[in-house]
Amino acid sequence: MSTIFPKGQHCGNENFIGNAYINYLTKNDDVYDAKFYDVYFEAGARNNWHIHNGNGQILLCTQGMGFYQEWGQPARRLVKGDVVEIMPGVKHWHGAASDSDFTHIGINTQISKGSYTWLEPVSDEEYKIATKN
Amino acid sequence: MSTIFPKGQHCGNENFIGNAYINYLTKNDDVYDAKFYDVYFEAGARNNWHIHNGNGQILLCTQGMGFYQEWGQPARRLVKGDVVEIMPGVKHWHGAASDSDFTHIGINTQISKGSYTWLEPVSDEEYKIATKN
Numbered sequence: 001m002s003t004i005f006p007k008g009q010h011c012g013n014e015n016f017i018g019n020a021y022i023n024y025l026t027k028n029d030d031v032y033d034a035k036f037y038d039v040y041f042e043a044g045a046r047n048n049w050h051i052h053n054g055n056g057q058i059l060l061c062t063q064g065m066g067f068y069q070e071w072g073q074p075a076r077r078l079v080k081g082d083v084v085e086i087m088p089g090v091k092h093w094h095g096a097a098s099d100s101d102f103t104h105i106g107i108n109t110q111i112s113k114g115s116y117t118w119l120e121p122v123s124d125e126e127y128k129i130a131t132k133n
Numbered sequence: 134m135s136t137i138f139p140k141g142q143h144c145g146n147e148n149f150i151g152n153a154y155i156n157y158l159t160k161n162d163d164v165y166d167a168k169f170y171d172v173y174f175e176a177g178a179r180n181n182w183h184i185h186n187g188n189g190q191i192l193l194c195t196q197g198m199g200f201y202q203e204w205g206q207p208a209r210r211l212v213k214g215d216v217v218e219i220m221p222g223v224k225h226w227h228g229a230a231s232d233s234d235f236t237h238i239g240i241n242t243q244i245s246k247g248s249y250t251w252l253e254p255v256s257d258e259e260y261k262i263a264t265k266n
Contacts, residue, residue, distance in 0.1 A: 004195055004213055004214050005214050006214065012211075023260060025193065025216045026191060026216060026218055027218060028189070028218050031189050031220060032188075032189040032191065032242035033242060033243055034167060034242045034243075035239070036193070036216075036240070045223070055165075056161070056164050056165040058155055058159060058165065058169055060169070060238060062137055062195070080137055081136075081137050081138050081139065082157060083169075085159055085161050085163070087164060088164070105193060105238070107167070107169070107240060109165035109166060109242065110165045110166055110167075
């Protein structure tokens with residue numbers, strides 16, 4: 001998939017399942033008190049359940065098809081042009097559909113107010129149920 | 134030009150020359166203390182010189198060709214994947230090339246620290262010189 005931003009570094013598999021890549025876009029995050037990055041998820045890749053503590057996260061979906069799910073809620077299917085607003089303290093995950101790569105820009109605001117807490121992986125069964133519609 | 138985000142409202146011509154459209158992407162800007170928007174500049178369109186007071190602005194270029202210029206500096210040509218980091222207090226303008234539409238996502242961080250000051254338009258002659266290379 002031809003991307004807007006170059007593919008960044010592999011995210012590793014401590015907090016991700018499958019292959020995801022992150023490209024940090026800005027240098028002066030301390031001036032903005034925010035972080036800006038682009039994430040490329042290969043089909044089936046997703047991050048673990050996690051929580052942003054104190055600060056919000058915004059996802060701007062740019063290519064392919066993905067999913068976003070909040071704990072206890074049905075997953076939301078994401079395509080180009082979709083915007084996800086994640087409130088501080090909300091347990092969630094995001095990633096690609098099983099049959100499509102997916103990219104989103106991510107912005108974490110007010111990073112001085114907190115970082116994140118990584119939780120359990122989204123198991124294959126959990127992912128299959130969440131993304132079946 | 135097919136866009137990632139729908140074209141928003143016309144920016145008017147008080148602070149812009151030509152046709153530009155802004156689409157505000159998020160609802161909970163008070164939670165993030167930040168604003169997220171997409172701007173579509175038709176070829177030749179640009180905003181007036183302006184300054185962000187106290188807060189930074191980030192441009193994430195998504196389509197077409199545009200320019201960014203800081204006061205007293207040569208203009209920088211922008212294409213898909215370019216990132217512009219604008220420090221608080223820096224007088225600048227941005228807009229499309231004369232022969233290409235241009236879109237960028239814009240993010241204003243720490244909006245509680247200040248808004249912007251709109252200044253004089255980028256005249257046709259100034260624009261022509263700035264964008265000749």
